[in-house]
Amino acid sequence: MKKVMAGTPESMDCVIVVEERPRGSGVSLTISGGERFRAAITDTVMGMLERFGLTDVDVHVQDNGARDVVLSARLEAAFVRYGKDPVPCARLCPERLQEA
Amino acid sequence: MSANDSPCSVSPASCSTSSPGRKIPLHIDGYGATVPYRGVATRKPEGYGRGRRLRQSGRGKLLAGIEDALSASGLRSGMTISFHHHLRNGDHVVNAVLDACARMGIEGLTLFPTALFEVHEPLVEHIRRGVVRRIMGSINGALGRMISAGEMEVPVVLRSHGGRSRAIISGEAPIDVAFIAAPTADRYGNLSGCFGRSACGSLGYAHTDALFADCVVALTDNLRPHLVAPASIPQIYTDFVVELPDIGDPKGIVSGSTAVTRDPLRLLIARYAARVIETSPCFRNGLSFQTGAGGIPLAVTSFMKEAMLRRGIQGDFGLGGITGYFVELLKEGLLRRLLDVQSFDAAAIESLSGSPAHVEISADWYANPWNAGAAVNMLDVVVLGATEIDRNFNVNVNTEADGSLLHGIGGHQDTAAGAGLTIIAQPLLRGRIPCLVESVHCVTTPGEVVDVLVTEYGVTINPRCPDLLEQVKGVRDLPLVSMDELIDKASELSGTMDPLEQQDRVVAVVEWRDGSVLDVVRQLGR
Numbered sequence: 001m002k003k004v005m006a007g008t009p010e011s012m013d014c015v016i017v018v019e020e021r022p023r024g025s026g027v028s029l030t031i032s033g034g035e036r037f038r039a040a041i042t043d044t045v046m047g048m049l050e051r052f053g054l055t056d057v058d059v060h061v062q063d064n065g066a067r068d069v070v071l072s073a074r075l076e077a078a079f080v081r082y083g084k085d086p087v088p089c090a091r092l093c094p095e096r097l098q099e100a
Numbered sequence: 101m102s103a104n105d106s107p108c109s110v111s112p113a114s115c116s117t118s119s120p121g122r123k124i125p126l127h128i129d130g131y132g133a134t135v136p137y138r139g140v141a142t143r144k145p146e147g148y149g150r151g152r153r154l155r156q157s158g159r160g161k162l163l164a165g166i167e168d169a170l171s172a173s174g175l176r177s178g179m180t181i182s183f184h185h186h187l188r189n190g191d192h193v194v195n196a197v198l199d200a201c202a203r204m205g206i207e208g209l210t211l212f213p214t215a216l217f218e219v220h221e222p223l224v225e226h227i228r229r230g231v232v233r234r235i236m237g238s239i240n241g242a243l244g245r246m247i248s249a250g251e252m253e254v255p256v257v258l259r260s261h262g263g264r265s266r267a268i269i270s271g272e273a274p275i276d277v278a279f280i281a282a283p284t285a286d287r288y289g290n291l292s293g294c295f296g297r298s299a300c301g302s303l304g305y306a307h308t309d310a311l312f313a314d315c316v317v318a319l320t321d322n323l324r325p326h327l328v329a330p331a332s333i334p335q336i337y338t339d340f341v342v343e344l345p346d347i348g349d350p351k352g353i354v355s356g357s358t359a360v361t362r363d364p365l366r367l368l369i370a371r372y373a374a375r376v377i378e379t380s381p382c383f384r385n386g387l388s389f390q391t392g393a394g395g396i397p398l399a400v401t402s403f404m405k406e407a408m409l410r411r412g413i414q415g416d417f418g419l420g421g422i423t424g425y426f427v428e429l430l431k432e433g434l435l436r437r438l439l440d441v442q443s444f445d446a447a448a449i450e451s452l453s454g455s456p457a458h459v460e461i462s463a464d465w466y467a468n469p470w471n472a473g474a475a476v477n478m479l480d481v482v483v484l485g486a487t488e489i490d491r492n493f494n495v496n497v498n499t500e501a502d503g504s505l506l507h508g509i510g511g512h513q514d515t516a517a518g519a520g521l522t523i524i525a526q527p528l529l530r531g532r533i534p535c536l537v538e539s540v541h542c543v544t545t546p547g548e549v550v551d552v553l554v555t556e557y558g559v560t561i562n563p564r565c566p567d568l569l570e571q572v573k574g575v576r577d578l579p580l581v582s583m584d585e586l587i588d589k590a591s592e593l594s595g596t597m598d599p600l601e602q603q604d605r606v607v608a609v610v611e612w613r614d615g616s617v618l619d620v621v622r623q624l625g626r
Contacts, residue, residue: 035501036501036533036597037597039596065532067529
């Protein structure tokens with residue numbers, strides 16, 4: 001099973017661990033730390049998963065007060081290490097492509 | 101839901117609103133009837149306070165152990181015992197006394213410390229087993245989380261240092277037995293904090309307890325065969341003396357945040373705060389100030405020293421918790437006196453033991469609002485921190501972002517109320533947590549006694565201080581920023597916070613220094 005990590009446990013940072021799950025089993029997200037920001041962290045992780053087209057993974061976020069921009073950067077690093085590139089914007093937003 | 105919106109634990113008709121807009125139940129189980137806060141000095145003292153218990157002592161004060169002292173003191177279940185926190189996170193006395201109480205089957209005690217630290221985590225078990233029923237004093241760590249989750253039968257009472265000594269002297273909070281950790285003592289109960297392996301310097305917070313407790317037990321790990329003089333607490337107050345192998349861990353006694361911050365952002369905040377002080381009319385010969393021991397306040401002290409040297413200013417006195425940075429100011433003639441209620445580091449302890457200009461003061465002298473004049477009333481400037489501050493400059497230092505009880509009030513209310521210029525110096529965010537919010541979770545110090553907020557974005561002046569705003573306007577390298585801008589910026593950087601889940605039940609009562617109730621803290625969770 002593939003497993004990658006990004007980030008550090010320093011203050012104002014976070015550690016992201018992404019681990020492969022059996023095909024079809026979907027996404028599992030666990031968050032440690034991040035008190036009072038669980039909903040915001042969940043939104044960011046789910047948005048990034050969608051952007052990278054990732055399904056069937058365990059994502060664990062160990063948060064130590066990372067701001068959203070830091071969390072996004074750490075997620076991106078982890079997903080690239082996992083072997084995924086971001087899905088082109090047009091695929092996520094077909095209506096924009098049509099507008100163009 | 102912010103505390104401001106929170107319902108009363110009883111019907112609305114049984115609530116009153118304190119002056120910062122907080123709903124206060126008129127009666128709180130385990131606390132009694134409340135007097136809602138109505139303003140800084142609206143509650144006036146009347147009549148006479150508590151007298152000292154008359155007693156007689158022979159020569160035999162020295163006892164073999166804590167259990168002997170508990171028996172000799174007459175301590176019984178349901179009584180109130182007090183402690184002081186000069187040994188800070190190195191203290192062994194609180195745990196040792198409570199362990200002995202548990203062994204002797206003494207239960208239902210009210211614990212009345214000046215502060216508790218992480219080292220006192222074993223109290224959690226004593227609370228669960230009923231040895232401790234009530235706490236009047238600050239709590240943190242595991243104890244704070246436990247009480248916030250509703251595991252204590254009666255609410256904790258949070259008082260400032262001045263409020264605590266007022267409550268003792270007025271008779272509102274009588275002490276049955278005071279336990280005093282004495283780094284040096286003689287057989288007849290003369291106590292000093294300046295010498296010994298557990299030296300902590302000032303015993304200022306213990307003075308009031310020693311004067312007014314019905315019985316005083318000193319615990320020492322440095323029993324001297326000769327008379328200890330000068331003594332912080334003289335023999336006339338000490339009933340019993342117990343020698344222990346150790347009363348504390350020296351590493352925990354003098355540790356803490358006693359170094360200037362090296363974080364550039366915090367240094368910037370300190371520089372702005374020092375510039376505000378230098379710009380204000382307070383900055384003149386005879387200046388008095390208190391800055392505390394955190395990284396930012398120490399940096400403010402350092403920048404003030406530069407400014408005093410540059411401008412040829414000689415201050416009068418430094419107050420409160422004293423650090424080596426204040427001792428430097430004294431030695432260099434930039435301050436004439438240090439008034440020390442708590443010595444934070446080795447340099448302060450050494451100075452207190454040797455310099456006549458470094459004076460030990462009691463909590464009563466330091467901050468009691470109901471005496472003939474506390475030292476805080478003479479303060480020109482105080483620099484304080486905050487966990488949260490809101491649009492109305494109300495400050496919270498009692499609860500953490502997750503709503504759990506974290507810190508005591510310390511001298512926050514007292515110095516803010518007494519000082520001519522009160523500055524809160526605080527980064528906009530701690531990690532992702534905004535320090536600037538619409539409404540604080542708990543009001544520790546009301547906005548009406550806060551003059552200036554300093555963050556890394558600049559200086560925000562309370563609209564109550566138009567003169568100061570005029571003085572600061574246009575000063576070079578001192579950006580002014582509005583409260584609206586700060587709150588928007590904090591919200592933008594942190595993102596949306598999950599709402600706090602809390603119940604109606606009150607787990608802590610925050611008293612203003614005069615004993616009126618400023619706010620309450622409610623049980624966390626569904």
